[in-house]
Amino acid sequence: MAYQIKKAAVLGSGVMGSGIAAHLANIGIPVLLLDIVPRELTEAEQGKGLSLEDKAVRNRIASTSIQKLLKQKPAPLTAKKNLQLITPGNLEDDLEKLKDVDWIIEVIVENLDVKKSLYEKIDAVRKPGTIITSNTSGISINAMAEGRSEDFGKHFLGTHFFNPPRYLKLLEVIPANTTAPEVVEFMTKFGEDRLGKGVVIAKDTPNFIANRIGTYGLLVTLREMQSRGYSIGEVDSVTGPLIGRPKSATFRTLDVVGLDTFMHVAKNVYDQTSGDEQKVFEAPEFMKKMVENGWLGAKSGQGFFLKKDKEIQELDPETLEYRPAGKLKTPSQEMAKQQKGLSSKMKTLVYAEDRTGELLWSILSPTLRYSAELNGEIADDIVAIDNAMKWGFGWQQGPFETWDAIGVQKSVEKMKQEGHDTPAFVQRLLDSGNESFYKEENGDLYFFDGTDYKPVPVNEKVIDLKRYKKKHGVIKSNSGASLIDLGDGIALLEFHSRSNAIGLDIMQMINFAVDEVEKNFKGLVIGNQGKNFCVGANLGMILMEAQDDNIFELDFTIKTFQNAMMKIKYSSKPVVAAPFGMSLGGGAEVALPAAHIQASMETYMGLVEAGVGLIPGGGGNKELYIKHLKGLPNGINVDLQNIASNVFESIAMAKVSTSAEEARENNFLNFVDGISVNSDHLIYDAKQAALALYENGYQAPLREKIPVTGEPGYATLLLGAEGMFSSGYISEYDLKLAKKLAFVLSGGKLPYGTKVDEQYLLDLEREAFLSLVAEPKTQQRMQHMLVKGKPLRN
């Protein structure tokens, strides 16, 4: 049976329910969002003379949740218009509508009996073949399915999203004993391909995988903190990026999650385990007091941390009073910073004999052992556990990868010395004569499954560049970028400079790549798997040249950059840009001239040069303008001024999109450009796009002249800027910048509608850029950004 999901229903419109509905809307699936019928009228409703029978009242809970989506931060919707795909309803009047949907997701209160009674109602209504899943974080999937019809049982499973559903990658799929394998397979593929998630199959055990191990780790941290006398601030300062974990480390994460949620999750395991394990899941007294006081974290304004008068304060667990937050700084941290790569850093830290090392070891040792003990019980293998922790908790390395990093034998020795039993799974590894849970052979990754090594399953859509390069090598490489053969006739140009910022080295490689591809390949993808696609040109280099008055060098650099972008544009083979994350300034300038843009759903694209006192110098002004023009119908007299004004605003205000869809709304992407929901698939999707273009007989575009708004256009933009200055929105220097930009975008003092060659516009850009870069105020702005990472408005 071929399953497909054209319409879905989410039952329960709380934070998770509405967030899941929003994410479905983001990928274009119409959703019915249902919640209970209110038992009482609100004052406003009474005032309007409404009754409990009115539809508006009966759907109020879901309707309100839908409206709230627009104000939530971070935004659950990738574009405001996606809201239209979500329809509110209620669980009494609209139950019949469940017949028309292909997937029902239950996200109601975590109460087994309430859920079961809802399932009974659904069972009576749903059409056979409809998939029904639960987002429960702790109730047994099998218990929920009890008593249902056979078809229901076949199509029932758990799909556990993480908060917030748009951004967190992990989706735990938990089959029931009755679930049909095809359904599990389908939901896995759907989760990966359409929802963009990293799917991990989990077993029906309390809190499944990520929350089981994650909560254990958090509670162990609490225990060690109290028994060893560390403060909350100290713990957070060493359990964050230092060990490859998110900035929110331990306690800030708890504040964001909410103490009540956390306690609930912990209680889940507590109620279903026994002995030593159960003891860990008993929350410490002071946390119970915090909950009593209503100090639940971010949602109540205070928790483990409190922001008082711009100062961050930490809780003292003994006195329950707040004091300025502390940090832990020890020599081992400095030594770790010297190391390259997380694995070496971990090795240095964990065995260090100072306060940092002690704490980290005391937290990691039990967490690693716990993971090993549960392997096989909560998940099929260690890959599932590692993925769950990486994708659900944002850890750079999963527990078993960490274990390999610190050395299995060495750490087991230490554990034994401390009187701990070696988990059976680990013993089997050591007995088999092997040293690590993972190993690499011929560029492929293998994992230990208890007896032997099995290859880590590879999805053809997921290209791991690091591994790929190891296996296949590169065609050519320099300090800034590498050209890689992706197979099937497509090459990839991977940036790997600092922040992937564009310097002369990357520009050289771009030229080389296009030449090479024109000769020997079908197409080129410009993409990478760094933290961000590209944050712009190498600002430090430009600032240095400017401060040294090296006008000639600067002019050469800009010319080279512009020429490289033109080379991308006029390549005779298709070039596909694959932006993701921050694609700012030069990053956007690389994408705009490409034949096609394949963007990750989470792409933050914009021309932000104004923030450092410059204007785009690599053709960005021209290309953004041209991209607007491309959408216009032929031979129709359209007022260019509106377009020029739109582009002007976008650049002058340094507008950055908060999603690929928004980038499309801002006209950086057009209708033909693609969006990849799963960021792991981005390079694959870009490769396919390049191939498709080639197969369709791609030809380099014709060089056409561009109509500009000329002198009156310049005057109009200038007046717009003057207006903003009069209003006090921009500084006098901003106005100077705006004048330069207006001149460039209007094409100078030509008659309205004059058609000019691209090179003319590029020369204008370069002139303006050079004049700005020589200005002290621009240099100050650049310096401020480089040093403080924030824009300066002088």
Place this chain on the structure above:
Amino acid sequence: MREAVIVAGARTPVGKAKKGSLATVRPDDFGALVVREAMNRAGYDGPIDDLIMGCAMPEAEQGMNIARNIGALAGLPDTTPAVTINRFCSSGLQSIAYAAERIMVGSAEAIIAGGVESMSMVPMMGNVLRPNAKLAETAPQYYMSMGHTAEQVATQYGVSRADQDAFAVRSHEKAAAAIEKGHFVEEIVPVEVTKRFVDENNKYQEKSFMFEMDEGVRHGTTVQTLDKLRAAFFCTRHRNGWELFPNIRRCRRTFGNGPRKSGIFRIETDCEIPFLCNRRCTAGSHGDRPSCRDSKGFETGRTIHRRYRCMGIKRSIRFPITWCNP
């Protein structure tokens, strides 16, 4: 010099722009309605020597010499001359001044003069702005928007936000009271508006109603409610940090305390106000009509433009009837 008198006058009610009652009515249509009514009130159907209409954005629906089209639509013979003039907000007032001067000098006997504007159909600045680059570079103030000039006035003369709000409250109170007491009924000529739209069943629908009284007056507004409004035109200069989008807090001019009728940015108006001016000796006994309180006849005054930045401090024509403050 002969004497000029105003014989009769009429006006449409003032509608709010964009979403108000006159938003879909063409200015030449409601202009013609009022010209016809003014003539009826004057009891005069004889030859008209000129039809002078003021209009601040004479383009699109207000283009092609709208005064001439209004004449045609009002049923005036095609031999009636017409001219459209532009002095922005004081266009209407200026047209009456020119009408009076023409009569006083003897080049005309009976003139219809007034002003017409539909900001719903033709926005401020017009549909297509093509400013002069030289002016834009050296003296952008010539293109400065009303709101900004108002801020300049406020700064120069020390008019605080509180002052403006207090004035606005009094103004709204007086206007609301006047409306309630029916003071404007006599001068207003109601406009029949037909709203045309397509309903949820994709059927064409028409709904007609009579638009009879000014919109936009805020009954019961207080200093507290006005204080909550964000200022629209001036902010304290760039605050710390990069605010990429205009933050319009802490500014002085707001939508609520702008001039009542002549559009302040978005509280924009559609209205039409013609007056019939006549030579004193050919006028009949019109002295007791409320719209012709001028028993002394028309006095000319000087028009001066204050420094371009301070629009709003014009010493305009001294005129006994003032119903609009440009």
